[in-house]
Amino acid sequence: MNQTKTAAIIVIGDEILSGRTLDTNTQTIARMLGDKGIGVVQVRVIPDVIDTIVDTVNSVRPQVDYVFTTGGIGPTHDDKTAEAMAKAFGVALERNADAWARLVVHYAGVENINDGRAKMADIPQGATLINNPVSAAPGFRLGNVHVMAGVPKIMQAMMEGILPTLEGGAIVHSRSVLGEVAESILAKGLGAIEAAYAGISVGSYPKFTPNMKPSTTIVVRGTDGASVDAALENVAKLMREAGAEPAYL
């Protein structure tokens, strides 16, 4: 059986670290990749600092099948990702003719390309461009690293273009069931269910209902759909035994 492929996400941006902006790109990317059998195994959030970007990319890229970065490829002085990627891969950052042509069309003429806009055509040598159907300025791929914009709308459009180029792996099936019961009541049975099915993971996620009654969502995941279904039925049975009617999510 083929394996699930692995991916890492590197979120580049001071605004995430400061708490000013909530990062939603990680969830979007993880879901899109999951549907192709590519599992995100680590996420890093780092500042807009060239040496940090270089070190992080070079540390992460040998560990996974694919790397996806978001942020730092715009026109301003705080957009340092393209320069950092060139440094990480030991290649020159150069004016890319294809990227330049896209900007000229988007901005309706060379005369409208100021220095900031021109910067978005500076791409590491040897990179493949990633289409940006929203605002033209492309992302790029170098080796297994996909460099994307940080604006969620643009990032998502870029991912849609990237997905067909990725080799998928075994798809992880995920099914969930919710019960109004404390997870500590289920704990022993859940461990036994996970142990009984090879290749199945059973996750337990407690929360409180608005009236502060404990409830628990159990997520069963695995590449073999029949085993996932069987394990989920055992979880539902466990909930019923604890007096909670399971709700399939």
Added chain:
Amino acid sequence: MNQTKTAAIIVIGDEILSGRTLDTNTQTIARMLGDKGIGVVQVRVIPDVIDTIVDTVNSVRPQVDYVFTTGGIGPTHDDKTAEAMAKAFGVALERNADAWARLVVHYAGVENINDGRAKMADIPQGATLINNPVSAAPGFRLGNVHVMAGVPKIMQAMMEGILPTLEGGAIVHSRSVLGEVAESILAKGLGAIEAAYAGISVGSYPKFTPNMKPSTTIVVRGTDGASVDAALENVAKLMREAGAEPAYL
């Protein structure tokens, strides 16, 4: 002048990596720490795998003043953080008498403490407990590492208890201004403003208004409030020169 202290966040949880759950804890922690002059400099999201937790904690904790982890301290088999922290620090995981007493009170008697609940009293030797006013089961601190629950309501309550124990640093002042202008128009001027003020960072964050007109938020940050204000005024002037009326956020 004193320095801003540094922090790292380690989010432990398969549910974040799979995209099932959106991580909001990072933003909450970053904002709470920022108000004390403690800046988050890196975030890692990792799976519920003991060796990965051990390696990540031991790699990160010498790099920063404070580490905060979320997730994996509940009653079920997939809660592995306490065991991993004991391993990371080379100490035993042992039944903690204080934690046990809190659980007995919360669950109204020893007879209600099943194995899963008892597990939440297993704390690495030498750790200091972190109060959990929501559901009793405590977090803990080992060295500079603060181990908290993943449920946002519990995590936030734990952070409120932790904050007074932290030594704060120089507070970073942050002011923002929004203009209906493409950031590429402002790019050159922004770089010049950042260069003109020592210790000031100028971040540029584009987005699109609902009618797809470009707009840009500029965030000026620094520990010297007067410099932040002065730089912000220069940014507002730049926006006016570009024909956009600046809106202070």
